[in-house]
Amino acid sequence: MILVRSPLRITFGGAGSDLISYSSQYGGFCISASINKYSYIGANHLFEQGIILKYSENETIQNIELIKHPIFREALKVIGLKTPQIEIISMADAPNKGSGLGGSGSFSVALLKTLYLYKNIPMLNNEIAEIACDININKLHSIQGKQDEYISALGGILCLEFNTDGSVTHYPLNISHDTYINLEENLMLFYSGISHNTNEVLSLQETKTKTNDPDMMNNLKSLKDIGYHAKLLLESNLINDFADLLNVQYKNKRERMSNPNPFIDEVQRDMILNGAIGVKIVGSGNGGFFMAYAQDKNKLREYAGKRKLEELRFQFDFSGAKQIV
Numbered sequence: 001m002i003l004v005r006s007p008l009r010i011t012f013g014g015a016g017s018d019l020i021s022y023s024s025q026y027g028g029f030c031i032s033a034s035i036n037k038y039s040y041i042g043a044n045h046l047f048e049q050g051i052i053l054k055y056s057e058n059e060t061i062q063n064i065e066l067i068k069h070p071i072f073r074e075a076l077k078v079i080g081l082k083t084p085q086i087e088i089i090s091m092a093d094a095p096n097k098g099s100g101l102g103g104s105g106s107f108s109v110a111l112l113k114t115l116y117l118y119k120n121i122p123m124l125n126n127e128i129a130e131i132a133c134d135i136n137i138n139k140l141h142s143i144q145g146k147q148d149e150y151i152s153a154l155g156g157i158l159c160l161e162f163n164t165d166g167s168v169t170h171y172p173l174n175i176s177h178d179t180y181i182n183l184e185e186n187l188m189l190f191y192s193g194i195s196h197n198t199n200e201v202l203s204l205q206e207t208k209t210k211t212n213d214p215d216m217m218n219n220l221k222s223l224k225d226i227g228y229h230a231k232l233l234l235e236s237n238l239i240n241d242f243a244d245l246l247n248v249q250y251k252n253k254r255e256r257m258s259n260p261n262p263f264i265d266e267v268q269r270d271m272i273l274n275g276a277i278g279v280k281i282v283g284s285g286n287g288g289f290f291m292a293y294a295q296d297k298n299k300l301r302e303y304a305g306k307r308k309l310e311e312l313r314f315q316f317d318f319s320g321a322k323q324i325v
Helices: 020-026 072-079 103-120 123-139 147-154 177-186 196-209 213-234 239-255 263-273 297-306
Strands: 001-015 030-046 050-054 060-061 083-091 157-162 170-171 187-191 278-280 290-293 311-312
Touching: 001 103, 001 147, 001 213, 001 239, 020 196, 020 213, 030 060, 030 147, 030 213, 050 177, 060 123, 060 290, 072 103, 072 123, 083 103, 103 123, 103 147, 123 170, 123 311, 147 157, 147 170, 177 187, 177 213, 177 239, 187 297, 196 213, 213 239, 213 290, 239 263, 263 290, 263 297, 290 297, 297 311
Parallel strands: 050 083
Antiparallel strands: 001 030, 030 083, 030 157, 050 060, 157 170, 187 290, 187 311, 278 290
């Protein structure tokens, strides 16, 4: 039995500038942090030929080509099991789709790491990240960038530069211990109860980026600049200024949405009045998790409880994708 975990993530600034249609022209930048909430993949050898998959559905098949789940199918193709005799199970600490926490990327990384371990093929985590990106972007044509796969594979709090040639440069955010403690103690996640379709949300951005729509291009440039500004504020220990920058990020993201959700707007505003300095939606928007920097955690929790917004308590993760069994 092999069991692997791969962390989910939150983003401090710049997320969205990694979208391939933008970063391939102008480059992108974001600050991303992995958290101690995970996607888990377990694999076990079967004594008879076949493939058993257990996720939100169950599949029992004999041929890789017949697998319904696209990421399972493409990952098993990459590994190239000639006579598959494998059972694979999937679990997660948060929804893999629509949470805004990078669940699909985390799932892909965990699955690939599990399969390479199963076949005794040594692979570095950054290599696994790139293969996961190739599956999701090139084979499955997901509208996305490379942030989720890289931060999940590598772990930590990283600055990620998305170069025009498709490569990714990564290095740790250079923050003080006090800043780290402030972030871990005061950042809070609350589930909106709404699952969003990332491809649907990003499709308009993709179309407008490819046609060099001036409003979209200005928005994405501002978004990348916000990422660099967040880096400056955090490395200078200007925590309250960073917290307020979350509100700027929310407005920036809202401008890219074709149909903003009034409920999301209302909760974001109310959280500012109930204990938060800054609030944004993580992920592509219109659902998933709110990320708030709290000035009064008790007041914010009380408000969230009244609105039935479930809190996801977390710490940062520095191990990345890791075998645990």
